[in-house]
């Protein structure tokens with residue numbers, strides 16, 4: 001029972017869910033469970049959500065309702081390149097929102113989504129504490145400073161051609 | 168002990184003093200003095216949503232308007248339900264919805280029968296100045312029974328609530344957020360691959376045209392127009408108790424004869440009665456029941472006429488599949504006989520026969536496509552199922568003055584039925600019909616009292632114990648699948664031996680089916696009062712019949728002599744019985 005099936009949830013999560021099942025309102029632990037799944041696998045796959053539903057005995061419709069409602073849940077694997085645009089105050093006043101817009105338009109995805117080719121995802125980020133370099137963009141572990149919206153297409157092209165960034 | 172002396176609250180609504188029990192909402196209190204506050208998301212039998220705010224009223228001392236459906240009365244409250252400002256605010260709310268709603272009334276299935284349209288009219292929306300950004304969704308047509316059109320959805324969540332709270336299916340939820348919000352099955356997946364049991368209650372409660380049955384009127388018109396087709400029709404027991412509502416008759420007006428005549432006018436060659444199939448089901452099922460009583464195996468026997476319940480069984484309780492009766496539903500028994508017995512007898516080629524079922528049910532559309540219900544050549548025994556609503560529409564489209572039609576008679580032999588068959592359409596009816604036959608067979612004596620009032624259940628779940636032939640028989644009747652869950656869990660708990668359980672997916676049984684007419688003026692969807700009146704109509708039809716026990720149907724007796732040999736025979740099994748299998752995705756109990 002507690003062991004993971006092929007591609008199923010791993011035993012620590014399974015164990016966590018069975019602990020929640022014993023509580024009075026197991027469904028109130030749904031968000032906590034989904035966080036654990038995302039932490040481990042990077043995103044919430046449909047198979048994993050189905051398994052959570054069965055193990056926690058919460059309808060799949062509720063699970064997917066919760067997973068699609070909150071920004072912090074990712075429904076597709078993270079892209080090869082995870083792009084974060086800092087939206088802290090310093091970055092924001094220097095036009096980070098326009099930079100974010102440029103990424104969204106250029107990649108055709110919203111915050112929290114991954115491009116269909118699996119290359120790029122756009123993620124939420126907290127202030128990185130390098131406000132002097134605002135606006136700041138990170139792509140995986142590489143930090144780009146003083147980025148403008150105009151530079152975005154070129155930046156994406158460079159990353160795609162394997163320059164500047166670790167895959 | 169609870170304090171039974173209910174405290175009354177006094178308040179004024181529109182300067183009229185009202186006294187109502189504590190806990191009453193402003194909306195309910197207003198109704199007691201004849202004021203129906205406009206509403207949209209509210210449904211009396213579902214949990215409070217408080218989402219649309221169309222029901223707002225002014226309460227003295229409160230800074231904002233309050234939703235009357237969700238606000239309880241308080242002593243000394245001064246409520247105003249109307250003022251130019253309140254009417255304007257309500258109008259604004261409706262306009263906001265309309266800004267994000269297709270302008271398709273003239274071509275919409277709910278035209279003339281739509282709560283949004285009604286509100287827009289009664290609140291005085293007469294022009295549309297603003298063109299908002301509209302959501303865009305494809306119509307989802309994967310299901311054999313239910314179509315989902317999210318573009319028209321106004322997010323009242325009545326469907327979500329009925330599917331969870333009454334049916335226990337939890338197939339629908341609200342996905343995404345803000346402008347992208349949509350009501351759909353898990354992962355916005357196709358209905359056909361979901362746990363949906365096709366009951367159609369979401370269609371019933373939807374105030375707009377976001378859920379609809381998959382229409383079969385076109386193929387039926389085509390078959391009727393085809394001179395080479397021998398088009399045969401059967402009508403379910405509950406149709407006769409509800410169809411007249413579609414022609415403005417009060418609920419509970421029986422219209423068996425008018426329906427028969429209307430069907431002939433529409434061009435059906437033969438009009439049979441699903442009731443005959445119901446009588447036959449009882450004879451087979453009573454036999455099955457007595458066999459199980461003898462062996463003690465697979466008890467309780469679970470009835471199998473409701474295809475919504477059967478799909479629920481397969482998704483949610485596959486462990487109970489051995490308990491389900493193997494009897495096909497009355498409709499499927501009758502259709503099978505039309506394409507075997509009747510075809511052989513008349514010499515009409517099966518290929519030329521087109522069978523239509525008029526059903527209160529949208530799950531029947533799914534049932535006829537089940538692989539177990541196909542003929543050896545892969546074509547269905549029932550070619551098309553029309554809901555009561557679809558038939559009403561066809562009768563109107565043809566221009567038939569339904570209520571003034573002379574009363575017609577069903578064709579024989581598959582059109583004759585006993586009173587036991589009529590009550591199949593209401594919750595408790597299958598049980599009562601089965602008991603009439605089983606009791607007589609078990610005791611070997613004619614029954615003194617035919618009415619088993621102890622199983623006439625308007626509520627969702629009823630249990631009874633009966634003494635039959637010195638044996639204590641424990642029975643239960645459940646309608647609405649949340650109640651099915653309750654009773655099946657009790658069976659599992661094993662504290663009591665149940666012998667026979669009747670299960671129907673829809674509230675009140677087939678008379679409350681997902682394909683029945685939208686509520687008539689002055690009533691709301693699933694109004695227990697409407698259900699009660701429809702049930703009364705069926706009980707009255709039953710009482711007026713001379714033969715009221717299925718096994719005494721003379722045409723059934725002949726059918727066994729000529730064709731089926733005896734109940735439970737090999738031939739009967741081949742033609743009248745079926746099987747079920749576990750289904751994915753698994754439901755959550």
Ligand code: SF4
Pocket residue numbers: 268269270271272273275276277278279281282283284319375376377
């Ligand atoms: S759902 Fe109602 S308001 Fe919307 S298009 Fe249809 S009839 Fe008109």
Ligand code: SF4
Pocket residue numbers: 313326329330334336338339362363364365366367368369370
């Ligand atoms: S048809 Fe019944 S089970 Fe299916 S979504 Fe509608 S209410 Fe739920």
Ligand code: SF4
Pocket residue numbers: 319320321322323324325326327350369372373374375377378
């Ligand atoms: S589909 Fe109908 S019932 Fe469901 S939320 Fe939308 S408008 Fe309401």
Ligand code: FES
Pocket residue numbers: 205206207208209216217218219220221222223234235236237
């Ligand atoms: S009817 Fe009261 S808030 Fe919708």
